[in-house]
Structure formats: C-alpha cells, structure tokens
Amino acid sequence: MAPLLEITDLNVVFQTRRKALKAIDNLSVSMEAGEILGFVGESGAGKSVTGAAIMGLIDPPGYIASGEIKLKGRPVADYGSNLRGKEVGMIFQDPLTSLNPLRTIGDQLTETIQHNLDLSPTEARNKAVAGLGEVGIDPDRFHSYPHEFSGGMRQRVVIALALAAEPDLIIADEPTTALDVSIQAQVLDLLRSVCQKRRASVILITHDMGVISQTTDRVAVLYAGRMMEIGSTSDVIKQPRHPYTKGLIASTPVLDHVSVDSTLPQIPGAMPSLDALPDGCRFHPRCGDCKPRCRTIIPVFEDQIACHLFTGASA
Ligand code: SF4
Ligand code: MG
DSSP, X not given: OOOSEEEEEEEEEEEOSSOEEEEEEEEEEEEOTTOEEEEEOSTTSSHHHHHHHHTTOOOTTEEEXXXXXXXXXXXXXXXXXXXXXXXXXXXXXXXXXXXXXXXXXXXXXXXXXXXXXXXOHHHXXXXXXXXXXXXXXXXXXXXXXXXXXXXXXXXXXXXHHHHTTOOSEEEEESTTTTSOHHHHHHHHHHHHHHHHHHTOEEEEEESOHXXXXXXXXXXXXXXXXXXXXXEEHHHHHHSOOSHHHHHHHHTOHHHHTOOTTSOOOOOSSOOOOGGGOOSSSXXXXXXXXXXXXXXXXXXXXXXXXXXXXXXXXXX
C-alpha cells in the first residue's frame, strides 16, 4: 500500500528581485496512516512552508520548483478543492483565524459537516453535537460564539472543525503555542487521542521539543530549509545524534532535567536568513563540533542524518 503521505525531493523557492531563495531544499519524507509526525526547528526552519506546500498554499513569489507530494499515492493537486478540509484538515496557532466571530460554533461545525459529507441538516447537526462532545465541549455550548470560550476551549472547537470533514491527515501548525502552559498539555493529549480514534494522521509543527516529546511518534528536525535528522521520537530524544538536535533538546527545560532556576544552555547565534546561507553545513557557524570541511562541504542526508560526524560528503 502507498504511504499516506510521500514527499520526494521537494524544493520550494521564493523569488525575490535579486535572487531565488530556497526555503525548502530537497526534502524527502513519508508517513504512514495513523502516524503522528513532528516537524521541529526554530523559526525559519521551513516547517510551516512544508505544511503550506502539502496544502497547495504556497503563494507567489513562492513556488514549488521541483519535487512531488503525494497523498494516498496521488499527487496532492489531483484532489482539487477536496484537498483542504476533506482530505487534509488544518489547525493553526491562533484559533480565531479558523473561526468566524459572527457565527455560533454549532452553526460553523454543522455547515462544515453538511458541506463536505452530504448529510441532511438534522444528520449534520447531530454529528456536530457529537463532534463537540468528542473534544470535551458540552452540547449546551452549541449556540455560543467563539468569543465566549477560553483560548484552550476555542482550540478544541478548531480541532473538531478540522476533523469535521473526516480527513485522513491533520496539519497542526504550532497548535498550542498561544495557550497557557497549563492548558497546552490537555489540548495536545486531546489532539492525539481524537486523531487516534478517528485514525487520522497528524503532522505537528512546533519549535518546542517538549511538545514533540509529548505528542509525536516520529520527528523530523529541520534547519534553514533542510532536514537534519529524522527518527522515532523516543530514539531522537534519548539519543540525539545531530548537534542541532542536541542543542534543541538541551535548551528545553523538561527534557534536560535541569532544575528550574538554573540557566538553560541556548544554541549560540541565530538561524541564518535565506539570502545569507553559510556555505557547507548550514548549521556550521553555530555548531560546537564544526570541523574544517563543515565550512565548505554540504553534508549529504544519509542514514537519517545530515552531518559530517556521521555521513559521507557531497560537493
Ligand atoms: Fe556540526 Fe559539521 Fe555536523 Fe554541521 S556537519 S552539524 S557543522 S559537525
Ligand atoms: Mg511557522
């Protein structure tokens, strides 16, 4: 059987007046049905661009320069207007971007269900009530407006909306970043359990290794448009190999088991901008393990990692 999602040699370019900037550089990754795959990295790593590419949402001056994205064995473009919603659901950082402030959550959910699933108004309404129940929202709140909910409850509504058309894949882009820390874990647990129950796969985009650790089965670490390391989440968290992955983990409080008042080590420097990418390994100016060849030779991605400490080299 074809994998649920298969991305092969994806290159996404943003054309500026001066030059073409590669936001995604030769990304290949596939995922199985039911899997929760994380994309992690700092801002500018290419996580959201990858999500947008899957959804056909790269707007000019950006474009997919080459590569293939297949869902259930078919190019995503083949799905046309069914791609968003019916095949792939989206959850964004700010729930208010997904909700209409002027309509009750019950109406919004019912309409999405009716529009996508070809049900009678009564059937759609019943399904909407059940969908709210599934995400822990009392049916009494059916006629409430988005502003009458807390941030965490609103994100629950958005999860119900994303699942309403019964997609096989959910892309959740920083779904808990705007929420209080105390609420984050509940919303992530809910996302995980509801998607498992519906047999929907999830791509979880986050800058937070704690979120990755808590929620995902497998994790892909991105840096400046490239995949640096991929593996099962437990392996990567327990035994990170790539220096960038190690840096991300060391700077995450719960994962590094440091006491609260000690200062967490931060990765020195910052992610390079796309128009000023360093030669060789893109991480080399920030890497404590940098060798002379790292400055000139791009490490190939091999055996689930792109780093000269582990792999051969290409020019
Ligand atoms: Fe560090 Fe070199 Fe590995 Fe890049 S290739 S992460 S600079 S050791
Ligand atoms: Mg982003």
